[in-house]
Amino acid sequence: MPACNGAAFLKRIRKLQAEIWIDGQKMNGNICDHDAFKGLLKSKAKLFDLQMDPKNSSFMTYPSPLTGDRVGTSYLSPRSKEDLKKRRLTTQEWAKTSGSMMGRSPDYINTALMALGTAWDAFQDKNNRGKNLKNLYEHARENDLTFSHTFVSPQVNRSVGYYEDDDEPLSAQIVKKNKDGLVIKGARLLATQGGITDELLVLPVGGKFIKDSFVYAFSIPSNTPNLKFICRESFAYRGSTFDHPLGSRFEEMDTIVVFDHVLVPWERVFLYNNYAIANAMYKESNFYPFLLHQTASRQVVKIEFLLGAAQLIVDTIHIGEYQHVQEKVSELIIGLETMKALLLSSEVEAKQDKRGTMVPSENPLHAAIITFSRLYPRFTEIIQLLGASGLISIPTEKDFNSPLKNDLNHYLQGAFCNGEEKTKIFRLAWDISTSAFGGRQTLYERFFFGDPVRLSTGLYNNYAKDHAVNLAKSLLDH
Numbered sequence: 001m002p003a004c005n006g007a008a009f010l011k012r013i014r015k016l017q018a019e020i021w022i023d024g025q026k027m028n029g030n031i032c033d034h035d036a037f038k039g040l041l042k043s044k045a046k047l048f049d050l051q052m053d054p055k056n057s058s059f060m061t062y063p064s065p066l067t068g069d070r071v072g073t074s075y076l077s078p079r080s081k082e083d084l085k086k087r088r089l090t091t092q093e094w095a096k097t098s099g100s101m102m103g104r105s106p107d108y109i110n111t112a113l114m115a116l117g118t119a120w121d122a123f124q125d126k127n128n129r130g131k132n133l134k135n136l137y138e139h140a141r142e143n144d145l146t147f148s149h150t151f152v153s154p155q156v157n158r159s160v161g162y163y164e165d166d167d168e169p170l171s172a173q174i175v176k177k178n179k180d181g182l183v184i185k186g187a188r189l190l191a192t193q194g195g196i197t198d199e200l201l202v203l204p205v206g207g208k209f210i211k212d213s214f215v216y217a218f219s220i221p222s223n224t225p226n227l228k229f230i231c232r233e234s235f236a237y238r239g240s241t242f243d244h245p246l247g248s249r250f251e252e253m254d255t256i257v258v259f260d261h262v263l264v265p266w267e268r269v270f271l272y273n274n275y276a277i278a279n280a281m282y283k284e285s286n287f288y289p290f291l292l293h294q295t296a297s298r299q300v301v302k303i304e305f306l307l308g309a310a311q312l313i314v315d316t317i318h319i320g321e322y323q324h325v326q327e328k329v330s331e332l333i334i335g336l337e338t339m340k341a342l343l344l345s346s347e348v349e350a351k352q353d354k355r356g357t358m359v360p361s362e363n364p365l366h367a368a369i370i371t372f373s374r375l376y377p378r379f380t381e382i383i384q385l386l387g388a389s390g391l392i393s394i395p396t397e398k399d400f401n402s403p404l405k406n407d408l409n410h411y412l413q414g415a416f417c418n419g420e421e422k423t424k425i426f427r428l429a430w431d432i433s434t435s436a437f438g439g440r441q442t443l444y445e446r447f448f449f450g451d452p453v454r455l456s457t458g459l460y461n462n463y464a465k466d467h468a469v470n471l472a473k474s475l476l477d478h
C-alpha cells in the first residue's frame, strides 16, 4: 500500500506483536489499548490521516517513481529547492499537531532512509549490498513504513582507551555468520519508539571501528525473533488530556534494544565488513544535512509552540508590563527567528550533488542543532521563571469535577479567566517544563542527535576557516 491513512497504520502496528517488556512484564494484547502507548499511537495515526487529507496531499505526498501511486513526501529524494521546501512544509505540518513534542514522527527516519537509499550505489560491494539498501528504501516508501533506529553502544565506559573485550558481548555485534545471514548478540541504547514501529534501522556506531564485528548496517522488522525492547518507565501517567496535555498524547517511550542471537537475513544487510564504505557512508549519502534539515524544520515549530505557551502565561497572570518578562519572551522570539533564518539559509545555499540530489547546506544546519540544544533548556527555564508557583497550583480534572469546583474556579482564577481555564494553560506549561515528560523532552533536545560537545568538535574540524583567516591576515599590515 502506498501512502496510508491512520487506520491502516494502526492495523499494522496492532498485528506487529514485537517483544516489548514494560515494568518487568512482557507485553501481550492489543498495544493500541495499552496505557503507555495508546496516546502516542493515536497521535501518530492522525499524522497519516493528515497526509491523506485532500487539502494536504498535494504537498504531503507525491507520485511514486516506481508505480505512480502517491507516497509520503518524507520519502521524497529532492531534486530542486522546491522539493526541499515541500519536505520542510510536510515536516512542519506534522510537527504542528504536537507542538513538535513528537521528536520521532515518522519523517525523521524516513528522511534517513531517503538519504541512504538515494545514495545506494555508495554501498555497492561485491555482494551487491547497495541493492539491498535500494530495495529497503523502495519497500519502505511504497508501504509507508515507520522506523525506529539505534546507533549508540551501551554507556559502560566512555574513556578514550576503553576497548570492549568481554567474553559475553555487551555492544551489539556479529557473533556468527551463516548462509542465511548475520547473527547479532548484544545491546544498543537507545531506540525511541522501539517495538512500536514497523522496523528497526541499525546503523554503525559512530567513531572509529575497532572491531570487524561492529561493521554492519541493516534494517529488520521489529517483531524479528529474539529481538527485545526493554522500556523505561512510562511518562503517560494518566490518560486525561486535561491533567497531562502532552504526556497523555505524545509520550514516545525509549527502549533498550537487546539482540539475543538475532538472525539478520543477508537481503536485509546493506553494510558488512567493509571499512571504506562504513567510513564514507554518512558523507556520501548526505545523511547529516538531510536529517538536520528535518530536525531544524521540526524545531522551528517547537520554539513557536513554547513562545505561544510563554505568552499565554504572561497574558493569564498579566505580567507583560514588566521589562524582564518582555526580555525573557524576546529571548524566545530571537531563538525562533534565528532557527528560521538558519533553516532557510540551508535551503537558499542548497546545491545539487553528483547524483542530482538537492542537498541543503550543512553549516547553517550544524549551527542550528548546536544552538537549539542550548536554547531549549533555557526556554523551558524561562517558562518556569514566568510561571512560578502557578506551575504547581494545578488541580486535576477530577478536582474540577468535584464539589471543590467553585472554590478552585474562584481562588485559582487568572486576570481574565476562571480557575479551570487558568489551570489548563498552566498544566500545559508544566508538561513542557516541569513534569517527567517535560524533563525527558529537555534531555532529548540536548542529546538525541549526539553529544553537543562532539557536534561542536565536528563543526570546528570541518568548517572551512581559510576565508576568515585570510580576511584577518589582510588586516594585519594596514
Ligand SMILES: Cc1cc2nc3c(=O)[nH]c(=O)nc-3n(C[C@H](O)[C@H](O)[C@H](O)COP(=O)(O)OP(=O)(O)OC[C@H]3O[C@@H](n4cnc5c(N)ncnc54)[C@H](O)[C@@H]3O)c2cc1C
Pocket: 148, 149, 150, 151, 152, 155, 158, 189, 190, 191, 192, 193, 254, 440, 443, 444, 447, 448, 449, 450, 451, 453, 454
Ligand atoms: C531522550 C533520548 C532519546 C534518544 N533516542 C535515541 C534513538 O532513538 N536512537 C539512538 O540511536 N539514540 C538515541 N538517543 C541517544 C543519543 O544518540 C545519545 O544520547 C548521544 O549520542 C550521546 O551519547 P550518550 O548518551 O551515550 O552519552 P555519552 O557518550 O556517554 O556522554 C556522557 C558524557 O560524557 C561526555 N563524553 C563522552 N565521551 C566523550 C568524548 N569522546 N569526548 C568528549 N566528551 C565525551 C559527554 O560530553 C557527556 O557529557 C537518545 C537520547 C536521549 C536522551
